[in-house]
Amino acid sequence: MKLQFAMDTLTTEAALELAAAAAPHVDILELGTPLIKSAGLSAVTAIKEAHPDKIVFADLKTMDAGELEADMTFAAGADLVTVLGTAGDSTIVGAVAAAKKHGKGVVVDLIGVADKPKRAKEVVALGAEFVEMHAGLDEQAEEGFTFSTLLRDGEASGVPFSVAGGINASTIASVQQAGAQVAVAGGAIYGADDVGAAAAELRAAITD
Numbered sequence: 001m002k003l004q005f006a007m008d009t010l011t012t013e014a015a016l017e018l019a020a021a022a023a024p025h026v027d028i029l030e031l032g033t034p035l036i037k038s039a040g041l042s043a044v045t046a047i048k049e050a051h052p053d054k055i056v057f058a059d060l061k062t063m064d065a066g067e068l069e070a071d072m073t074f075a076a077g078a079d080l081v082t083v084l085g086t087a088g089d090s091t092i093v094g095a096v097a098a099a100k101k102h103g104k105g106v107v108v109d110l111i112g113v114a115d116k117p118k119r120a121k122e123v124v125a126l127g128a129e130f131v132e133m134h135a136g137l138d139e140q141a142e143e144g145f146t147f148s149t150l151l152r153d154g155e156a157s158g159v160p161f162s163v164a165g166g167i168n169a170s171t172i173a174s175v176q177q178a179g180a181q182v183a184v185a186g187g188a189i190y191g192a193d194d195v196g197a198a199a200a201e202l203r204a205a206i207t208d
């Protein structure tokens with residue numbers, strides 16, 4: 001299972017600092033949606049130039065203009081971009097067309113999708129590399145939030161999936177047991193006093 005670090009920060013400088021500390025322990029460096037909105041696509045280029053050996057993941061959360069948004073983000077250096085599962089099929093198909101042109105990939109984020117296993121199958125058939133079983137930051141803060149639903153939906157989907165939703169060192173093993181290809185961790189790494197040590201702890205909890 002791969003480890004993805006979601007850098008939910010607001011400046012390119014902060015992201016470069018986080019990436020430098022965590023990179024030895026992670027496979028995928030994610031530019032979070034707020035970072036891309038705040039710093040623009042030049043942040044994607046900066047991270048890829050600093051870490052050409054890492055998979056650079058741009059969490060665009062595209063909802064429309066799939067081909068255009070994906071095309072310009074791949075051109076900026078991203079290896080993977082996200083499109084929302086709630087977007088229309090034509091948006092996903094457009095992003096996949098851009099991915100094929102660049103030899104890159106599209107991940108469909110199922111945040112807010114009611115029937116995640118069903119939509120997961122549909123979007124992989126449309127050409128998505130994998131889906132993200134995702135409970136966002138707001139959903140995590142809601143009363144009654146349970147992480148286990150994401151694992152159940154991933155297992156039920158029958159397609160390649162990642163899991164994101166407050167994963168930490170004590171829950172990451174369950175993500176691997178559920179069969180995920182990728183575990184995404186944001187706050188558990190960037191919120192730690194020692195970012196490198198936090199990433200290393202998550203990595204150590206994964207068995208290859």
Ligand SMILES: O=C(CO)[C@H](O)[C@H](O)COP(=O)(O)O
Pocket residue numbers: 006007008032033059135136137164165166167184185186187188
């Ligand atoms: O995409 C996101 C929010 O929309 C986050 O990057 C994702 O949820 C991972 O962060 P955390 O581990 O803190 O939940």
